[in-house]
Amino acid sequence: MTNEYLPLIAKIEEVKEQTKGIRTFVFSIGKDTDFSYKAGQFIMLSVFGFGEGAFSPSSFPVKDGKIEVTIARVGKLTTRLFEMERGARVGIRGAFGNGFDLERVRGRDILLVAGGIGMGALKPLLEALLLDRNLFGRIDLLFGTRTPSDMPFKEDLELWEKSELLKIKTTVDSPDGNWKGDVGFVSLLLDEYKTDAGKTTAFVCGPPQMLPSVFERLLAKGFNTNQIITSLERHMKCGIGFCGHCRINENYVCTDGPVFSYDEIERMERKL
Numbered sequence: 001m002t003n004e005y006l007p008l009i010a011k012i013e014e015v016k017e018q019t020k021g022i023r024t025f026v027f028s029i030g031k032d033t034d035f036s037y038k039a040g041q042f043i044m045l046s047v048f049g050f051g052e053g054a055f056s057p058s059s060f061p062v063k064d065g066k067i068e069v070t071i072a073r074v075g076k077l078t079t080r081l082f083e084m085e086r087g088a089r090v091g092i093r094g095a096f097g098n099g100f101d102l103e104r105v106r107g108r109d110i111l112l113v114a115g116g117i118g119m120g121a122l123k124p125l126l127e128a129l130l131l132d133r134n135l136f137g138r139i140d141l142l143f144g145t146r147t148p149s150d151m152p153f154k155e156d157l158e159l160w161e162k163s164e165l166l167k168i169k170t171t172v173d174s175p176d177g178n179w180k181g182d183v184g185f186v187s188l189l190l191d192e193y194k195t196d197a198g199k200t201t202a203f204v205c206g207p208p209q210m211l212p213s214v215f216e217r218l219l220a221k222g223f224n225t226n227q228i229i230t231s232l233e234r235h236m237k238c239g240i241g242f243c244g245h246c247r248i249n250e251n252y253v254c255t256d257g258p259v260f261s262y263d264e265i266e267r268m269e270r271k272l
């Protein structure tokens with residue numbers, strides 16, 4: 001039996017600047033290491049002698065023994081990570097959690113709604129969907145950030161756009177002179193979005209202040225509450241259902257989630 005508290009040693013192979021406060025870290029874990037994850041699962045990433053936090057791999061699948069994780073600098077651990085350079089070593093535990101259930105959405109249309117760093121959680125899902133593109137219906141991505149310079153994954157967006165495998169709409173709250181996308185909150189893009197809600201599953205990830213307005217519009221469009229899926233962020237310590245840090249009533253976000261449907265979240269919150 002493997003010890004889930006024991007981290008795998010990984011090396012920072014590359015650091016890609018996405019925006020001023022968001023970077024993608026490429027960690028190498030070795031080509032022969034037996035490590036895999038589902039889109040939507042998370043890892044516990046540790047800076048030795050400093051601390052550990054939950055992060056979702058932002059690419060899918062593991063390629064050449066490398067994992068990408070896109071990180072927003074928000075506090076102590078993430079600032080420490082931003083100070084680290086190529087070659088530095090970190091620890092990785094996991095992968096943990098349930099991840100997105102692709103089997104459940106086979107044959108359905110897919111709508112991804114992302115805000116800011118939330119795109120990091122949806123990107124591996126999109127990459128997994130594109131690997132088996134013919135198994136799914138129409139795929140749409142609505143992505144919003146505060147300003148154009150806050151938009152991560154610009155190169156990926158360009159490649160996806162060129163691939164014509166999905167439709168993409170981007171929006172910013174405050175445009176600059178060169179901005180060619182929409183202007184306004186990402187939830188507003190839903191007003192123009194035409195869909196057959198009965199055959200569509202929506203995956204929504206973004207800052208907490210974005211979620212209620214997106215959920216409200218999806219419900220108004222007739223989305224079933226079990227076809228609105230999101231990933232919850234809670235403070236995590238163990239990641240494996242022991243410490244209780246991530247608990248909401250009887251649910252442990254680290255093991256029962258972090259991916260939940262809207263109706264599951266409603267049931268959890270009703271009991272609070």
Ligand SMILES: Cc1cc2nc3c(=O)[nH]c(=O)nc-3n(C[C@H](O)[C@H](O)[C@H](O)COP(=O)(O)OP(=O)(O)OC[C@H]3O[C@@H](n4cnc5c(N)ncnc54)[C@H](O)[C@@H]3O)c2cc1C
Pocket residue numbers: 042052053054055056057069070071072073074075076077078079117120121232233234235236258
């Ligand atoms: C399943 C999961 C996946 C995640 N994936 C990513 C990811 O891919 N990229 C990424 O940048 N971040 C991700 N996070 C959030 C990340 O864990 C925290 O931002 C990070 O641990 C903060 O550490 P810190 O020491 O830098 O910040 P701290 O100094 O601990 O806190 C800074 C601020 O962030 C808030 N915060 C800290 N941790 C969390 C948390 N877990 N949930 C909500 N708010 C928090 C604090 O309340 C505080 O306001 C994820 C969290 C979870 C639970």
Ligand code: FES
Pocket residue numbers: 235236237238239240241242243244245246247252253254255
């Ligand atoms: S993080 Fe310890 S129980 Fe979930």
